[in-house]
Amino acid sequence: MNQFQNVDIQTEEGIFWITLNRPEVRNALDAAMLEEIDQALDIAEKSQDTKVIIIQSAGEKSFAAGADIKQLHEKEPLEAIVPGMQALYSKIENSTKATIAVVQGFALGGGCELAMACDIRIAGHRAKFGLPELNLGIIPGAGGTQRMARIIGKGRALDMILTGKMIDGKEAERIGLASYYVPEEDSLTEKAQGVATEILKKGPIAIHLAKMAVHKGFDIDESTAMWMEKLSQAVVFGTEDKQEGTKAFIEKRPASFQNK
Numbered sequence: 001m002n003q004f005q006n007v008d009i010q011t012e013e014g015i016f017w018i019t020l021n022r023p024e025v026r027n028a029l030d031a032a033m034l035e036e037i038d039q040a041l042d043i044a045e046k047s048q049d050t051k052v053i054i055i056q057s058a059g060e061k062s063f064a065a066g067a068d069i070k071q072l073h074e075k076e077p078l079e080a081i082v083p084g085m086q087a088l089y090s091k092i093e094n095s096t097k098a099t100i101a102v103v104q105g106f107a108l109g110g111g112c113e114l115a116m117a118c119d120i121r122i123a124g125h126r127a128k129f130g131l132p133e134l135n136l137g138i139i140p141g142a143g144g145t146q147r148m149a150r151i152i153g154k155g156r157a158l159d160m161i162l163t164g165k166m167i168d169g170k171e172a173e174r175i176g177l178a179s180y181y182v183p184e185e186d187s188l189t190e191k192a193q194g195v196a197t198e199i200l201k202k203g204p205i206a207i208h209l210a211k212m213a214v215h216k217g218f219d220i221d222e223s224t225a226m227w228m229e230k231l232s233q234a235v236v237f238g239t240e241d242k243q244e245g246t247k248a249f250i251e252k253r254p255a256s257f258q259n260k
Contacts, residue, residue: 004036004039004040005032005036006020006021006022006030006032006033006036007019007020007021007033007036007037007040008021008058009040009043011047011049011050013200014049014050014051014052014196014200015050015051015052015053015054015193015196015200016040016043016044016047016050016052016053016054016097017054017056018037018040018041018044018053018054018055018056019055019056019057019058020033020037020055020056020057020058020063020064021057021058022058023057023058023059023061023062025065026061026062026064026065026105026106027057027058027059027062027063027064027065027111028064028065028066029064029066029085029110029111029114034084034085034088037055037088038088038091041053041088041091041092041095044095044097045095045096045097048259050097051097051098051199051200051202051204051207052097052098052099052100052196052199052200053092053095053097053098053099053100054099054100054101054102054192054196055092055099055100055101055102055114055115055118056101056102056104056188056189056192057102057103057104057105059105060104060105060124060126061105061106061126062105062106062107062111063101063102063103063104063105063106063107063111063114063115063127064106064107064108064110064111064114064115065106065108065109065111066108066109066110066111066112066132084142085110085113085141085142086141086142086143088142089113089114089116089117089142089143090117090143092114092117092118093117093118093119093143093215094212094215095211096204096207096208096211097204097207097208098119098120098196098199098207098211099117099118099119099120100118100119100120100121100122100192100195100196101114101115101117101118101120101121101122102122102124102188102189102192103115103121103122103123103124103127103129103169103178104123104124104126104127104188105124105126105127105128106128106130106166107127107128107129107130108128108129108130108131108132108166109130109131109132109133109140109144110142112129112130112131112144112148113131113140113142113143113144113147114142115129116143116144116147116148116151116177117143117147119211120179120180120195121172121177121178121179121180122178122179122180122182122188122191122192122195123168123169123170123172123173123178123180123181123182124169124182124188125168125169125170125181125182125183125184126169127168127169127172127178128166128167128168128169129166129167129168129169129172129177129178130160130164130165130166130167131144131148131160131161131164132164132166133161133164134161134162134164135164139161140161144161145157145161148160148161148177150218150219151176151177152175152176152177156175169181169182180195201254201255202257203236203239203241203242203245203255203257203259204241204257204259205235205236205239205241205259205260206236206241206242206245209232209233209235209236210232212228212232213225213228213229213232216228217229239260240258240260241255241257241258241259241260244256244257244258245257
């Protein structure tokens with residue numbers, strides 16, 4: 001089903017796989033690849049069968065080594081204001097589907113920011129996370145300064161950003177940057193499928209609203225966020241999926257959600 005040059009896409013029982021496929025340049029995120037990721041996301045969003053989007057990479061050397069430095073060198077000041085990569089990553093974060101980043105190899109700069117835009121990050125034993133933008137005289141500009149601080153805390157985020165250091169997958173899991181660490185003897189793909197399989201058992205409307213409650217509620221006062229949670233719960237109480245989910249539990253059988 002693939003229709004792109006820089007990414008591969010495929011669907012499998014509710015999972016939509018997006019594979020970054022420029023291993024010869026460490027999956028550098030140039031304009032063409034970003035556009036194709038955007039288009040792939042649109043396809044996934046329109047799919048009623050899709051509940052989980054998994055973003056992975058071809059090859060083991062690099063998940064995504066960041067923005068294309070040659071293109072970056074040519075950018076003018078006003079080009080930093082256009083939505084670009086930051087808007088794309090916000091689109092991933094706000095997806096109605098659950099999103100998982102499978103990271104093996106380098107996830108640097110824009111690649112690290114791409115992984116952080118996903119709901120769940122699974123790191124392999126070759127994973128290396130970092131935000132080295134200050135080495136180029138610039139700063140993380142695709143959500144890195146904000147998501148990193150929210151995920152691992154301001155102090156650790158400042159340490160990673162200001163020093164530009166890289167951390168491996170095991171350390172990433174320890175500090176909360178990665179949700180899971182998969183050692184060498186295990187399979188990243190199997191782990192991703194396992195996590196996705198658990199999510200596939202859940203109601204799709206509930207997935208969307210739970211994500212919204214967490215993401216949108218994180219940066220506002222707790223009282224308002226709790227009200228947002230209550231309103232989201234009121235919405236799901238009115239769905240057919242809520243009736244099916246509770247009935248299935250009572251009848252001790254798997255639920256068959258219809259996204260209604």
